[in-house]
Amino acid sequence: EVQLLESGGGLAQPGGSLRLSCAASGFTFTSQDMNWVRQGPGKGLEWVSSVDGTGAGTNYADSVMGRFTISRDNSRNTLYLQMSNLRAEDTALYYCTRNAGLDSWGPGTLVTVSS
């Protein structure tokens, strides 16, 4: 069974940083692209970033380009999202999702950016 479990969310100040993690299990992690998708309070879904199976190929939404960095550790079956220079509008539930088709989702980790 595919399992994705995000962690690392919490309260951060504007301009601050957080690192999100997603522990993956139940599938061959190295063979799958991975993604982060977020959902602001009461809002719709927003794709944030994707990384290919090797970690070499990455893509970002314009709203996070230059501030967020996606990466993965295939030896630990873990996906990361390093978030810096955080803004109030980054407040959201952050989901880890599997492959280009987003076929599996974790429960999410909540990030709140506030002073």
Add this chain to the structure above:
Amino acid sequence: DVVMTQSPLSLPVTLGQPASISCRSSQSLVSSDGNTYLNWFQQRPGQSPRRLFYKVSIRDSGVPDRFSGSGSGTDFTLKISRVEAEDVGVYYCMQGTHWPRTFGQGTKVEIK
């Protein structure tokens, strides 16, 4: 960026009646490999999204056959033949052909 426009944004439906959600893209979603990467997701209240369809009409495992996906190019539709209480939630389309990936605004399905 490809803009995904869903309609309606709110859909009150009587139990047992059909429902239909439209999703239109600002550009063709036909990829250079010939595939059309259009997905549909369901998000029930308080839950994570769940994928229902990929490549327009391929149903994911466990999705009831009262759900169907169709369309081509820039015009896509999700249909529920007979709405059940468990279908309440928000439905999103998402294109996976172009970067950045983009979602529709969501359509909230509720029971009348």
